Amino acid sequence: MLDKPAPTGRSLYIGGSWRHPLSGRYVATLNPGTNEPICDVAEASAADIDAAVAAARAGFRMWRQVPPLERGRILKAIAAVVRDNARELAALDAANCGNPVREMIGDAGIAAAQLDFFGGLVTEMKGDTIPMGPDAINLTVRQPLGVVARILAFNHPFMFCAGKMAAPLAAGNAVIIKPPEQAPLSSLRLAELIGGLLPEGVLSVVPGGREAGTALASHPGVDKVALIGSVQAGRAVMKAASDTIKPVLLELGGKNALIAFADADPARVAAAVVAGMNFTWCGQSCGSTSRAFIHRDIYDAVLARLPEKLSGFVPGIPTDEATTMGAIVSANQHDRILDFIASAKAEGARLVCGGRVPDDPRLGGGFYIEPTIFADVTPQMRIAREEIFGPVLSVMPWSDEAQMLETVNSVEYGLTCSIWTNDLVKAHRTALAAEAGFVWVNEVAKHFLGTPFGGWKQSGIGREECLGELIAFTQEKNIHVSLKLPG
Incomplete structure (x- = not known):
């Protein structure tokens, strides 16, 4: 069992130093495994965001002048700090988010x-040359945007x-991090560990709630805002960002499908169905394949x-190293998931x-729910349409491929899809038909660094974990140079 840790810095990390919030407001952050407070953490206001942006703009002016290879070296040094402190940071997250x-x-x-990967790509921000004939040179260069705000989710x-x-x-760019309201401690500890590796103002960490997030998204001194969160949060960020016409990068929710054809092995499919739900962190993952479409020929064998x-x-x-499934992040989320389970029972889904x-007395104070699977789910049921963000899987039989694909694509989300078949034609045909940005064939739940991850439809805008994210x-600039001689 690991001790319950907390970072020394619990205020706002701005301009290379720790500052008390201007409002003086600190709020308790909890351990969802016990529902006990860990410590009080600062809550940033709009005025604090103003200060963070001012410091970031000053930091950006220094950081943009650092040669790319030196920036890459610093990122790799940060990666080394992360590895050296992995157990401490993991313990913080376990205590604060429940994983x-x-x-x-x-x-x-x-x-x-990821730090190593992008540190190695710094020379790949290349421009182009455009032929103009003997009297001119035309080229493009890529330059940083300025100040980037990243608003983070609570699951990782x-x-x-x-x-x-x-x-x-x-x-x-300079970066302002708004850690998740429910679990800010590991971000604050990271600022303690790596702050001295970066010029003042280049990295800020500002814990807070909706006011801080809205202030970042709408601030004229923020040049881009990136969010990992719900569709509702994505819509709010887009609206706030529209006043200054700043670009957004959104990685949002999912109601993802796992599709198994009749020729797939039932044992492998069953293992994939469970693995794809990410039950380890209670299904609190936007990429979880929470709808399993199983062909009727293997449906019973998979369920068994x-x-x-x-x-x-x-x-x-x-925080126990033997634990294989953690806690739900908050009481509100716990109640929401239980409401979904009740609605599934009321609508006629069969509980598998x-x-x-759980009735384990050791867990009585925390927010726990058993891993849950419903069979015979129909597309009209609430658990088949809405993102639950919890350990609840819907299993649906199918026999008509066209109808199944129509149902798969009927939701507003389009993040991931997993396809299981031994038929190459079926695999490629279904991968092309699925309205999702990231598709596995005979695989599930894995990310591959260097490949573009992101969603279609209301699951997001933009791609991450690849050169495209960098x-x-x-922003691109065109430069035209005339070589004509005077006279």
Whole structure:
């Protein structure tokens, strides 16, 4: 069992130093595994955001002059700090967001890999030359945007903080991080660990709620805002950003499909159905394949295997290294998920397993729900249409391919899709037909650094984890040089 940790810095990290919020307001941040307070953390107001933006603009003027290879070296130094402190940062996230500490150590590795990746791409922000004949040279260059705000989600707080600062910093921007309101501690600790590696103002961390997020999105001194969050939050950010016509990068929700054809092996499909739900962090993942479309020929065989495949996911104290499934992030989210489960029962879905709050007395104070699977779900049911962001899976039989694809594409989301078949034609045909930005064939739940991750429809705008993310934090300039001699 790891001790409950907390960073020393619990205020606002602005301009290379810690500042009390101008309002003097601090709010408790909780451990969802026990529903006990960890410590009080500053809550930034719009006035604090003004100060952060002013410091970031000053930091940007210095950072943009740092040669790209030196920026890359600094990012790799930050990656080394992340790796050296992985266990501490993982413990912070386990205590503050409810995900199991063993998995959070992996998150630190992913974040460090992203820092290394973008640190190595700094020379790839290249322009073009355009032929103009013998009397002129025409070329394009890419330059940083300025100040980038990144608003983070609660399901992977540290991974998002460290990993998502990498691309904008590599491109020469200053970055303001607003950590998740529910779980700000790991972001604050990161500022303590790496603040001295960057010029003052280049990195700011401003914990806060809706006021801080709105102030960042609408601020005229912020040149781009990126959000990981719900569709509703994405809409709010777009509206706030529209006043200054600033670009946005949005990685939003999902109601993702796993499609299994009749020729797929039922045992492999059952394992994929469970793996795709990310039950380890309670299904709190926008990429989770929370709708499983299983061909009728293998439907019963797959369902029969699900309880055994699910047996390894048992809710437990998040900071315990033996825990395989953590806690829901908050009481509000816990109540919301239980309401979805009640609606599924009322609408006639068949409960295969789970659906209850665990009766383990050690978990009585926290926010836990058993991994839950419903079968015989119909497309009209609420659990088949709305993003739950919890450990609830809907399984649906199908026999008509065209009708199945119509149902798969009928929701407003389009983030991921997983296809299971041994038929190459079916695999490619279905991958092209799925209205999703990231498609697996005979695979599920994995990200591959260097490949573009992002959604279609209301699941987002833009791509991350690839060269395109780096380019998205630059702006293109055309330069025309006349070579005509006078006279």
